[in-house]
Amino acid sequence: MSNKIYLTPLWVRLWHVLNAFLFIVLILTGLSLHYAELPLISFYWSVKLHDVAGVILTINYMLFVLGNAVSKNGEYYRLDFKGVGDRLKKQFYYYTQGMFKGEASPFPVSEERKFNPLQKVTYLVVIYIMLPIICFTGFIMLMPDFFDLSQFGINATLINNVSHVVVGFFLLVFIFVHIYLCTLGKTPTSNFKSMVDGYHEPH
Amino acid sequence: MKKISIFFVFVFMGAMQFTAIAQATADERAQYIASAKESNARCISCHGHKKFTLTDEAGNTVLRKLYQELFIDTVAYYSSNHYAFGCTDCHSSEYEAFPHALALKFEVKPGCMDCHEGDEAVKKFKFELINEEFLKSMHSSRHNEEFSCWSCHSPHYYKINARDENKTISSTIQYDNAICLSCHGNTQKYQQMNDTILPNLISSHDWLPNQVSHFKSVRCIECHANLSDSVLVQHEILSKDKAIRGCKECHSRDSRLTHSLYRFQRSELRKLGFANSALTDSQFVVGANRNMVLEIAFLFVLVLVFTGIGIHSYFRKKIKTHHE
Ligand code: HEM
Ligand code: HEM
Numbered sequence: 133m134s135n136k137i138y139l140t141p142l143w144v145r146l147w148h149v150l151n152a153f154l155f156i157v158l159i160l161t162g163l164s165l166h167y168a169e170l171p172l173i174s175f176y177w178s179v180k181l182h183d184v185a186g187v188i189l190t191i192n193y194m195l196f197v198l199g200n201a202v203s204k205n206g207e208y209y210r211l212d213f214k215g216v217g218d219r220l221k222k223q224f225y226y227y228t229q230g231m232f233k234g235e236a237s238p239f240p241v242s243e244e245r246k247f248n249p250l251q252k253v254t255y256l257v258v259i260y261i262m263l264p265i266i267c268f269t270g271f272i273m274l275m276p277d278f279f280d281l282s283q284f285g286i287n288a289t290l291i292n293n294v295s296h297v298v299v300g301f302f303l304l305v306f307i308f309v310h311i312y313l314c315t316l317g318k319t320p321t322s323n324f325k326s327m328v329d330g331y332h333e334p335h
Numbered sequence: 336m337k338k339i340s341i342f343f344v345f346v347f348m349g350a351m352q353f354t355a356i357a358q359a360t361a362d363e364r365a366q367y368i369a370s371a372k373e374s375n376a377r378c379i380s381c382h383g384h385k386k387f388t389l390t391d392e393a394g395n396t397v398l399r400k401l402y403q404e405l406f407i408d409t410v411a412y413y414s415s416n417h418y419a420f421g422c423t424d425c426h427s428s429e430y431e432a433f434p435h436a437l438a439l440k441f442e443v444k445p446g447c448m449d450c451h452e453g454d455e456a457v458k459k460f461k462f463e464l465i466n467e468e469f470l471k472s473m474h475s476s477r478h479n480e481e482f483s484c485w486s487c488h489s490p491h492y493y494k495i496n497a498r499d500e501n502k503t504i505s506s507t508i509q510y511d512n513a514i515c516l517s518c519h520g521n522t523q524k525y526q527q528m529n530d531t532i533l534p535n536l537i538s539s540h541d542w543l544p545n546q547v548s549h550f551k552s553v554r555c556i557e558c559h560a561n562l563s564d565s566v567l568v569q570h571e572i573l574s575k576d577k578a579i580r581g582c583k584e585c586h587s588r589d590s591r592l593t594h595s596l597y598r599f600q601r602s603e604l605r606k607l608g609f610a611n612s613a614l615t616d617s618q619f620v621v622g623a624n625r626n627m628v629l630e631i632a633f634l635f636v637l638v639l640v641f642t643g644i645g646i647h648s649y650f651r652k653k654i655k656t657h658h659e
Contacts, residue, residue, distance in 0.1 A: 165586070174582075175581075175582035175583050175586050175587075176582050179544055179582070227647075228647075231651075232650055232651075232654050234654075294626070294629070297629075298629070301633050301636075305636060305637065305640055308640055308641070308644065309640060309644070312644050312647075312648075316651075
């Protein structure tokens with residue numbers, strides 16, 4: 133108990149729970165939009181829900197970026213490009229072999245290091261590349277009259293919409309992997325607990 | 336009676352005279368237009384301008400304005416389907432005289448079918464079928480003769496649009512919708528047909544999101560007429576309670592939009608493997624456009640990820656029990 137460290141401030145946890153909820157809504161409605169013939173949610177309500185959830189997610193996202201820019205939490209997202217390949221390999225080795233041999237985690241969580249390299253790179257890609265793309269392309273679709281892409285030819289609309297769907301798909305994959313990797317904590321549930329109370333329980 | 340016979344004579348001769356109109360080369364076209372211009376000069380001297388000069392027997396002249404409805408835009412006239420026609424091919428030659436005789440107000444005007452019934456030159460348009468559909472339409476059954484083909488097809492300007500290779504789907508959609516909006520967006524013309532208040536289209540379609548882009552990218556008849564694969568333009572306009580409201584009708588793999596017009600348009604994107612690719616030519620319809628290659632790649636990646644997770648958790652469990 134005593135060696136628990138407080139790593140995740142309340143605002144991050146609040147952001148995260150809202151974010152996760154909106155993601156689930158967006159994925160379910162997004163699937164209903166894309167596969168309208170599936171008996172998920174009616175197209176009509178999917179549009180409404182998806183639009184509202186999309187806008188809230190975008191605002192929530194911007195608040196998170198702002199929070200990371202001004203608070204200490206942002207420091208965990210700084211990537212040192214030098215030797216990043218080796219570190220990723222090490223972590224990958226740990227996940228695929230090391231942990232089965234009972235080896236210690238190569239990048240244990242500490243006050244200075246919340247994420248292991250693989251986590252860091254994934255979060256960076258998701259937060260700073262994928263989310264902006266999906267919000268941006270989403271807003272263009274949200275206001276087709278305002279952002280009239282058709283003036284650049286059909287391909288512009290097509291590329292915009294396909295990017296939205298493709299990035300949406302990768303985010304779906306991310307969630308599965310993310311949740312699975314979160315079960316690799318001290319106990320399968322300890323990382324989820326840490327996202328509730330903010331305290332990380334080391335191995 | 337006399338007017339009707341003029342018109343039958345026309346039909347008789349027309350069949351031989353005009354078959355070449357539709358297939359005319361640029362040179363022949365110019366010739367036809369030149370000769371039509373010559374014979375129409377008298378009518379155009381008044382009907383081609385916003386005002387005209389009237390001369391009485393004593394030689395006095397007065398400048399009169401010509402009301403908008405009587406004005407013929409000659410540029411549009413000479414690029415329409417019937418560009419080679421003289422005014423008096425459809426109207427009585429007695430119009431040469433002015434003031435026009437009262438009897439002319441009772442002139443029987445030819446309808447499309449009078450000239451095009453069984454017309455080989457325009458067989459591909461299926462006039463007979465269109466006529467049948469039109470007669471069943473709500474406009475026709477509520478207004479009888481008053482509502483005719485001419486109500487939508489301007490006798491002087493109609494130019495076939497959907498089959499024009501140089502036109503994009505979106506410009507055709509705009510052209511077609513403008514035909515409906517010529518009444519449904521114009522109180523004056525609407526009330527010449529029906530003396531009620533013109534329903535406001537924006538509020539009767541307020542259940543439809545992104546209305547502006549929907550009206551830009553689908554034809555009114557897509558929702559308001561029966562589907563038909565045998566004609567390019569469905570003509571059986573239904574009453575409003577039979578109109579399409581379900582989003583899935585278009586936003587799905589078996590979209591309505593894969594029929595008629597959209598089916599006709601050729602597509603580059605089909606080569607890229609997009610389902611319903613005719614659509615993608617001009618627009619991207621959420622839910623109706625899917626790329627098979629992408630879809631299979633998605634499935635593949637998902638299977639890979641779940642297999643990975645499965646194997647990983649299997650070994651985790653095994654090692655855990657091993658440790659115990
Ligand atoms: C997890 C995130 C998201 C996923 C998985 C997702 C997924 C999807 C999918 C699959 C479609 C259907 C596209 C098609 O079949 O052609 C769609 C449409 C759309 N998305 Fe998203 N999306 C997400 C986030 C967003 C965000 C943040 C916005 C921003 C406002 C947004 C706005 C839209 C809009 C406007 C459409 C068009 C249909 C509509 O108006 O609802 N999406 N999305
Ligand atoms: C849908 C259910 C989700 C669950 C159950 C979940 C669970 C978790 C857990 C347990 C942690 C803590 C990890 C640790 O302490 O090692 C975490 C952290 C994180 N998750 Fe999720 N997550 C979900 C969705 C998402 C989504 C959709 C995103 C982003 C798009 C996301 C992004 C993050 C980020 C960036 C962190 C690190 C936050 C920080 O401390 O700065 N999560 N998540």
